[in-house]
Amino acid sequence: MTVLVVGSVALDTIEAPAGRREMILGGAANYFSLAAAHFTPVQLVAVVGDDFPDAHLAALEGRGISTAGLQRAPGKTFHWAGRYGDNCNERETLATDLNVFASFKPVLPEAYRETRHVFLANIHPQLQLDVLDQVRAPGFVAADTMNFWISGELPLLRRVLQRIDALFINEGEARQLAGEHNLVAAARAIAAMGPQTVVVKLGAFGAMLWVRGELRLVPAFPLASVVDPTGAGDSFGGGFAGTIAAVDRLDAATLHRAAAVGAVLGAFCCEGFGVERLLALTRSEIEQRLSQLRELVAF
Amino acid sequence: MTVLVVGSVALDTIEAPAGRREMILGGAANYFSLAAAHFTPVQLVAVVGDDFPDAHLAALEGRGISTAGLQRAPGKTFHWAGRYGDNCNERETLATDLNVFASFKPVLPEAYRETRHVFLANIHPQLQLDVLDQVRAPGFVAADTMNFWISGELPLLRRVLQRIDALFINEGEARQLAGEHNLVAAARAIAAMGPQTVVVKLGAFGAMLWVRGELRLVPAFPLASVVDPTGAGDSFGGGFAGTIAAVDRLDAATLHRAAAVGAVLGAFCCEGFGVERLLALTRSEIEQRLSQLRELVAF
Numbered sequence: 001m002t003v004l005v006v007g008s009v010a011l012d013t014i015e016a017p018a019g020r021r022e023m024i025l026g027g028a029a030n031y032f033s034l035a036a037a038h039f040t041p042v043q044l045v046a047v048v049g050d051d052f053p054d055a056h057l058a059a060l061e062g063r064g065i066s067t068a069g070l071q072r073a074p075g076k077t078f079h080w081a082g083r084y085g086d087n088c089n090e091r092e093t094l095a096t097d098l099n100v101f102a103s104f105k106p107v108l109p110e111a112y113r114e115t116r117h118v119f120l121a122n123i124h125p126q127l128q129l130d131v132l133d134q135v136r137a138p139g140f141v142a143a144d145t146m147n148f149w150i151s152g153e154l155p156l157l158r159r160v161l162q163r164i165d166a167l168f169i170n171e172g173e174a175r176q177l178a179g180e181h182n183l184v185a186a187a188r189a190i191a192a193m194g195p196q197t198v199v200v201k202l203g204a205f206g207a208m209l210w211v212r213g214e215l216r217l218v219p220a221f222p223l224a225s226v227v228d229p230t231g232a233g234d235s236f237g238g239g240f241a242g243t244i245a246a247v248d249r250l251d252a253a254t255l256h257r258a259a260a261v262g263a264v265l266g267a268f269c270c271e272g273f274g275v276e277r278l279l280a281l282t283r284s285e286i287e288q289r290l291s292q293l294r295e296l297v298a299f
Numbered sequence: 300m301t302v303l304v305v306g307s308v309a310l311d312t313i314e315a316p317a318g319r320r321e322m323i324l325g326g327a328a329n330y331f332s333l334a335a336a337h338f339t340p341v342q343l344v345a346v347v348g349d350d351f352p353d354a355h356l357a358a359l360e361g362r363g364i365s366t367a368g369l370q371r372a373p374g375k376t377f378h379w380a381g382r383y384g385d386n387c388n389e390r391e392t393l394a395t396d397l398n399v400f401a402s403f404k405p406v407l408p409e410a411y412r413e414t415r416h417v418f419l420a421n422i423h424p425q426l427q428l429d430v431l432d433q434v435r436a437p438g439f440v441a442a443d444t445m446n447f448w449i450s451g452e453l454p455l456l457r458r459v460l461q462r463i464d465a466l467f468i469n470e471g472e473a474r475q476l477a478g479e480h481n482l483v484a485a486a487r488a489i490a491a492m493g494p495q496t497v498v499v500k501l502g503a504f505g506a507m508l509w510v511r512g513e514l515r516l517v518p519a520f521p522l523a524s525v526v527d528p529t530g531a532g533d534s535f536g537g538g539f540a541g542t543i544a545a546v547d548r549l550d551a552a553t554l555h556r557a558a559a560v561g562a563v564l565g566a567f568c569c570e571g572f573g574v575e576r577l578l579a580l581t582r583s584e585i586e587q588r589l590s591q592l593r594e595l596v597a598f
Contacts, residue, residue, distance in 0.1 A: 086480070087480035087481065089480065181385070181386035181388065182386065182522075182523060182524060182525070183503075183521070184521045184522065184523040185523050185524070188523070202504065204482075205501065205504040205505075206504075208521065215521055215595060216595055216596075216598070217518045217521070217595045217596050218596070218598065219516045219518060219596065222482070222483045222507065222514055222516070223481075223483065224481060224483040224484050224487070225481060225484070226481070253598075256598040257598045259598070260598040294598065296514060296515055296516045297515075297516050297517070297518065297596040298555075299515070299517065299552075299555040299556045299558070299559040299593065
């Protein structure tokens with residue numbers, strides 16, 4: 001089944017020990033889409049400016065990503081610039097020019113409104129709610145969020161939590177949202193706010209899943225070197241939601257396997273600048289790495 | 300087969316959110332012994348003062364731990380005092396009174412010199428070398444170390460590395476020793492210094508194993524609450540080395556399973572103050588948790 005994603009599409013400028021890239025295709029919804037498209041058709045709802053290159057559009061459409069929901073607004077595309085330290089483990093944001101993204105109002109084309117699998121990437125919780133109001137019969141809704149909304153828009157975020165099936169959240173944000181340091185206790189507390197599934201992203205240590213009262217773990221695929229970690233978390237989300245939409249089941253084993261697929265896509269993402277590795281990736285490479293990940297923890 | 304351990308036996312004073320305990324049985328070799336003794340007989344080489352309670356001695360001997368190598372010296376036993384913060388994730392050392400441990404010279408009783416499985420807990424690398432000189436035909440030697448020896452005694456530590464089969468090291472120390480941030484690359488670099496097996500301890504995230512050129516992962520057993528994390532790493536070592544001595548095989552699968560047993564023992568250790576949980580533990584509880592850990596990562 002198709003998966004619908006709402007979030008940012010950006011042009012990124014990235015400096016890392018491996019090099020520098022200017023105005024490359026970026027944004028959470030973009031990474032998500034290119035990861036999910038390995039498994040299922042994707043509908044992309046986002047906004048770009050009149051400077052957005054046609055080649056990027058073609059790259060997305062060439063991978064089965066519908067861009068009927070990609071608005072074009074007068075002005076510049078969202079631009080993010082960042083610099084990674086020696087080991088790619090520290091990131092400094094050099095610029096966040098929201099441009100047309102500042103006034104983004106997600107509008108689902110009529111055909112998208114029937115879609116049952118929805119991923120709300122990290123945008124204002126009010127926009128996440130607006131999207132859900134436009135979906136006629138949501139079957140599985142996952143959302144991402146961040147510290148900025150947890151501290152600034154908690155009442156709205158709590159309304160989002162009551163309407164979603166799965167929350168993606170990183171370690172520090174999980175602790176912040178739950179008011180609880182222990183991650184098992186934090187995941188449990190967040191699940192009590194609404195989502196049956198809580199995916200706590202642990203970066204280089206993988207992810208912890210709370211699935212209907214059960215705990216599951218997914219290791220990260222260990223990389224001996226990282227080129228550019230931008231978008232790894234969104235690629236994780238894309239691998240996860242794309243897999244679930246493709247198999248259209250919601251049992252704990254499926255959710256667990258989907259998270260492992262997400263971990264693998266996140267690792268691939270780190271192996272190239274921007275989306276270059278996601279674009280070059282084949283399904284058999286994904287399956288092979290998934291088998292390797294399974295072997296790595298088979299004791 | 301028997302496993303021999305050399306290291307500290309201490310009396311600890313611990314403050315944690317769950318309470319306070321004074322002068323309880325502590326020390327790396329003690330945690331190691333009580334964890335390993337669930338799998339195989341243990342020979343303990345350490346030193347205590349004339350204040351060391353007979354009850355502690357009886358507790359060790361009652362678990363199949365030989366104390367023929369436990370020296371009694373005039374003076375006080377090594378005393379460590381520490382305080383854990385709200386979430387047991389930060390530790391403040393309040394006192395480190397080495398006492399009789401300051402002049403510890405490990406001497407192996409004649410019967411111990413035939414032992415093939417040896418664990419060198421975190422002591423001065425010169426003492427680790429002195430112990431190895433007393434072992435007639437070492438079969439499998441594992442060692443722990445710390446930042447203090449890496450920065451202060453590197454030439455000696457490098458000699459230790461050339462004589463051991465497995466190094467236990469935490470994340471930060473692995474980076475420091477290898478001069479390499481990426482943990483996969485760091486483990487590989489440390490293996491090139493001597494030990495075929497490198498166990499990088501990742502605390503609440505488990506451990507990464509480098510075993511003869513192959514990578515393996517062991518998740519930590521997730522705990523919803525931690526009473527006292529003191530000794531968790533040494534209990535990990537005890538579960539690991541005890542398992543290897545018991546089965547007396549050194550293939551990658553055995554080392555991997557041994558590390559999973561170590562992770563389980565480390566988790567149990569955190570569930571009580573000092574060694575109380577290790578003392579109460581049954582073999583069937585260990586096997587049950589090992590199965591649970593396997594399930595947690597079976598995607």
